[in-house]
Amino acid sequence: MPRKRKAPTLSKKEQDSGDAAASSKPKVAKRAAASKKADPNQHVFYDADWSSVGEESSKGFPPVIQLTGPGIKGSSKVAGFDLDYTLIKPKSGRKWPTGPSDWMLLNDKVEEKLKKLNKDGFKIVIMSNQRGIEKGHTKPTDFQLKINQIANALQLPIQCFAATGENHYRKPGTKMWDLAANEENDGIKVDFSKSMYVGDAAGRAKNWAPGKPRDFSCSDRMFAHNVGVQFYTPEEFFLGEKPAPFEWHSCDPVQALKDGEGRGSLKQYHQKDKKVKDLVILVGPPASGKSSFAKDTLVSHGYVWINRDTLNTPAKCLRATEEAMEAGKNVVIDNTNPSRSARADYIDLAKEEGYVVRCIIMDTPLELAFHMNMYRQSLSEGSIRRIPEVAYNIYKKKYEAPSQDEGFETIEKVQFVPKFKSDKERTLFLHKTDMK
Template sequence: AEALGRGQSGILTESGTLHLVNQSYPFTVHFTGRPAGTPSAASQKGLKSKSMDNGEMGRKAVPKRSIHEFFAGSPKKVAGFDIDGCIITTKSGKVFPTSPDDWRILYPEIQPRLASLLKKGYKVVFFTNQMGISRGKLRPEVFKSKVEDILQTLQLPVQVFVATGPGIYRKPVIGMWQHLCEKANAGVTVDQSESFYVGDAAGRPVNWAPGKKKKDFSCSDRLFALNLGLQFHTPEEFFLGWKKAPFSLPTFDPRKLDSMARLCDPPTASLTSTSQEIIVAVGFPGSGKSTFFQTHIVPKGYEYVNRDTLGSWQNCVKACERGLKEGRSIAVDNTNPDPESRKRYCKSAGVPCRCFNFMASMELAKHNNRVSICSVTNLHLNKFVTPTLSEGFSEILQIHFVPNFADSQLEALYRQFSEG
């Protein structure tokens, strides 16, 4: 240990700790991804150094670029905050900033309240979604500089996490929080019962308070806290003491999906046939069609026809005709949203055609797509028309989505709200 007096200086190395005021306030410095030979940001900026970790955030993570963490100790209690609309707003009054410096601290009460939390032993952490980085619309060094300017204004030690793209790190999924707890808190276990989260994406409706005419753009901050089991507050509730505002949660709740539900209706129906047939799927992208067919139908000898692999519906029809001539049964795994798309397969003469109508709602299908990080389809969902026997089907089965998980971690991820 080296004691420093007024006007004296020293050098902190990796994991070095600086004690202030008779060792009452320990500050530990960590560096992530600093290129060899690059001057330490902490040595350049001293106690004004900030923290921003975006190196592992998002599926298309940007490289770490002299990004470091510098924060007061590793407390068990975490006070988490969103940035945009919670800590800052635009100076211009526009919804989105017009330039990197188009920002101001949202409320004058913010700085003293954050300072008070630090004195009470909390670690203050910012969690922000910045999809513009992975989309190439926002350069990471520009956003990093903006964050450092914000914290320079606050004059407080804060740790910052940035989700730069889609995936498990993007709120409301809890990847950023897990990264904090597992890799960025110096091994100290976070006490979630003593921690909380504050954000403005809270699912509040139009006119949720006097002078607040616009509804919240999403519910992702509230759902982030809900996924974690944290106490949640809006900025107005936490910093200004306003009463709790009304809000709405998404209609689909992944926590309530039944893994023991029956697979189809009628429950006595046979999923396959010993006679040659065509099975035509109907359902949203993400409704479980492919998994269902690969699990229950294809192993029974059915030829699998899918537009994703064959490229066009014309190729699918040709594959069906070819398979039928060779004496095989066919399983058509496409969305087939309307009678026109379905009659292409039902018109095959002399072969029964059954419809498997996948009953997953649009909200459930969207959740499945987000959890699996599938690309969003451009299908016009309002084209879906409920299939009827009059279209030429010999039978219509209602297929329910029944989740099946390989392990508990996958189930825990699936049970999280994935969008707000």
């Protein structure tokens, strides 16, 4: 079970004037001292408290903050909801709330529908991505105060889980659902056929309804898909509107897996002639499968693995390559190596040492690399953080197709071939992912 700690307490300043300190894009907040005096919304009316789940990140925040306790009864039926523009919107009319009290229900059907769900035995759970906490735009205590206000205003025992940053609990990953359904549900098994999730990140295009903007992502729909429950937009669930067309805007992992498995096993790529000294330079975007390929096909045959993620700087990578060559070892350079200049120093060094130089390009579509980036974060339980999208943009900007006039003896392309150690890894790969 993930480690839990008590979450930050609402400060006196936040109790007395929840709206005052925030702006439409608030600055990084300093943590205020806790106050012993409580306003009515420091606590919810039912028996539940805020706590944190998981180890704090380098930025000082746990991956999840949660509101749960004995006052929230477990149920086989879970009704999950996103928060902003699903249950509430800013009362001020601005795009972003001006403070924890700047909210109103999305429409006049929200309260009625939620109370009916509660009466029908559903557990009502808010599951929300709140990366503004990690970025310093939102105080954890401001978020807690807002949820407390909503639950108290509705007089409903609402459970809440919020991912505080771009971590492995973030939707469309399923770990917040796992907390709600498995860890904090009184041991009751959830009936997925009777459960659901409602959210506004649904992949709808601009003007899906007259004057409506495009959805910023499809992460809520993906979340429901990955969990295996029915999905509704707020308009469908609360207002009874017909479903609008949508696009996933992401890699199709089912098709990627089918295509990859259809390619069969990788051939042998190591140098078989022991008299030939070999340098292999890999080229490919982040999370395109370079490291797995290097370890499976080259390092396993004695090649020295040179990787900037472990050595930190280009200079250290070049020095380690030189040392390996001086020892007569075959070498594989496992970096993105997008440009001629990034590859040139290794090629020059190899020629000086009498090495043959080969280039292997990871021919992985960017959409699939995005997917494997998120898959890797989930698989590692967050110990490997996602690579930001800007890194892919830099790679694309710098990319120059490898050419034999650089000094390569051969240039080969390798396509994605999946390899899983367990059914769990395979299932996780099939989850839809979103870089937004």
